[in-house]
Amino acid sequence: MREMGRGFARSHEARLLLVVVVLGGFLALATPSFASLQNLVDLLTSNAFSGMLAAGLLVVLVSGGIDISFTATASVAQYAAMTVANHSHIGWLGVAAIGAGLGSLLGLFNAVLIGTLRLSSIIVTIATLNLFYGLLMFVTRGDEIFALPDWFVNGASWTVYTDAQQAEYAITLPMLGLVFAFALTAILLKRSNIGRQVYALGSNADAAARVGIPVFRLNLLIYGYMGLIAGLASLVQAQNAQSVSPNALVGRELDVLAAVVLGGASLTGGVGSVFGTILGVMLLAFLQNGLLLLGVPSYWSPCFTGAVILVAVSLLAIERRRQQGRVRRVSA
C-alpha cells in the first residue's frame, strides 16, 4: 500500500492534481463566485460535451492512434437524431439509439479505413472529418434546427435541492453523460481484458500482433467506441444548447485533444489514465472560468490557454526524458 502511495506521488496525475487543487483553491479565495454551487454546476454543464469526448479520445490515444473526426461524427449523429425526433415520437431510447448507433457506425468506418489503407490514423480521420462534415453541410444546406421537442429539452432533469433564493439544483443530462462516459471508459480500460489489449497495442503494436491480439478487430472496437461516445455526447450538447447547428462543433477537436494530453496521455500510445484525463479537462475548464472571474478580458483567454498547454507538454516531455535516462542508467 505504501509503495502504491509512493508510486502515485511520483506520477503525472499527482502533480496535475496538485496544480488543479492549488488553482481551484486560489480561485476560490480570489473570487467570490468561483466556489459557489451555481458556478460549479455551470462549469460541469458547459464542459460535459468536451469531457465526454475526452473520455472517448483517451481510449484511442492509449491504443497509439488518434481521431480528429469525432466532432464531425458528433455533428452528423446530433443532426440525424434531432431531425427524427422532431418528426416522430421516438423517446429517449430512440434518440440515444440513433445517436449512439450512427456515431459508432462512423467510428467503425474510420477503423476499416485505417486497417485496410494502412494509412496513419491522423490522416484517415482528417480525411473523414472533411468527408462527414462536408456531406452533412451539403445535405442540410447548413440549416439549423431551432425547435427541439419539449420532452427532449426539458426532460432528464431531477431537482434535488432548492436554495434560499429559490434557485433549483438538479441532476441533469450533462452530469449523467459525463459520469457515464468516464465510468464506462474506466471499466473498459482498467477492468476488462480489452483494456489490457488496448494498452498492449499502444505500447508495441508489433508485439501485440505477435502475441495474438486481433489488431483489426480491436481497432474496430476502439474507433467504434470513440464514435459511440461522440454520438451520445452530441445529444448532451444538443440539450444544453437547445438547438442544433451543423457547424457548431467542428473545429473543437484540437481543444479536446489538448485536454487529454494535459492529462498525461501520450501520442505514442500505451500511456494514459481516466483520472488524469478528468484532471486535464478540469485544468482547462478552471483556467478559462477563472480568467473570466478574475476580470481578465475574454480576448486574452485563448492566449493563456495556449501558454499553459505549451508549458505543460514541455514539462511532461522533460520529465519523461529524465525517467528514460534513469532507466538507461539502471540497465547499463
Add this chain to the structure above:
Amino acid sequence: MSLSMTRPARIAALRPGPVMLRLLALLGALLLVFALLLGERLFNATAVRSMAFQLPELGILSLAMMIPLLSGGLDLSIIATANLSALAMAFVFTHLGAGQAGMMALACDVAALASGFAVAAAIGLLNGYVIAYLGVSPILATLGSMTMVKGIAIGLTHGNVISGFPAGIVFLGNGSVLGVPMALIVFVLVALPVAVIIGRTPLGAIIAMCGSNQEAVRFSGIDTRRVVLRIYLLSALLSAVAGLVMMARFNSANAAYGESYLLVTILAAVLGGIDPAGGFGKVGGLVMALVILQLISTAANLLGMSQFLTLALWGAILLAVTGVGRLADWLRLRLP
C-alpha cells in the same frame, strides 16, 4: 544524395514515380469528366485565371506544412503564424506607412515586411526549440503554440480586422503581370527554392532522412536538433509569406483568416505523395495535388455545387487515391 548520383540514377530520378503517375492519371480523368460536363465553361481564360488566383494561398501554406511532414513532424501553427505576422505587417503599414511618400514609404514597406517575418521567425524558433531541445512531440508543441499565437492575435486586435494598405500590397494579391496573377508568381518564387532545398541540397536530404530515422542521422554525426530548429523556422517563414498573400488578397488582416485550410494542407501534402510518417516527398507531387484540388473546387463551383461538397470530395479523393494504391500493391502480390 543528388550530388553523388550516377548518370542513370539522375535520369531515373527525373522519371515520374508511381505517385506522380497516379496523380497524372487522376488529373487526366478529372479533366476528361469536367470537359464532358462543363466544356467551354471550365476551359476558358476567366476560369483558369480564377483558379490561378485561388491556388497560391493554399499552395504556400501547404509548402509550410510539407517541410515538417517530410521530417516526420507536423506544424499545426502555420495558419496562426500566417495571421499574426500578417497583423504585424498590417499594423506597421497602417500606422507608419500612412501618408508617407517616396523613400519614406519604401522604408515603411520594408519595415512592415521585416516585422512580419521577425514575428514568424520568433514563433518558428519557439516551435523548433520546444520540439528539438525539450523533446515535445511536434503535434503537441504546435497545438500549444497555435492556441497561444492565435490568442495573442485575438488579444491584440479583439478579433477586429486591420485594413487599408498601399497600392503595391493590393497589387500583390489582386494584380497580374502579362495575365499571370502576382500571387501565382509569388507561389512559384517560393516553391522553386523550396523544391531546390528539398531535392538538391544536403539540408533537404537530411530533413528527409530525419523523417526516416532521426536516431540514425544523429549517430552519423549530424546535430539533428539544429536541423529540426531550421525545419520549423522555415515552416514559419513560409507561413508569413502565405500571410502576406492572404492579407493582400483580402486587403485586410485578421486573427481568424484561413482557419479551414489547416487540415486541408495536410490532405494536399499527403495526396501529393508526402509520406505522413516522414522521409519521402517532392514539391512536384504537392503542386500536382494542389492543381487537382483546385480543379475540383472550381469545377464544383461552376456546377453550382456547395463548397462543402468540395470539402467532402477532397477527403474522398485522398482516401480513394490511397485505396487504389493499396489495391495495386495487393494485386501485384497475388497476380503473377
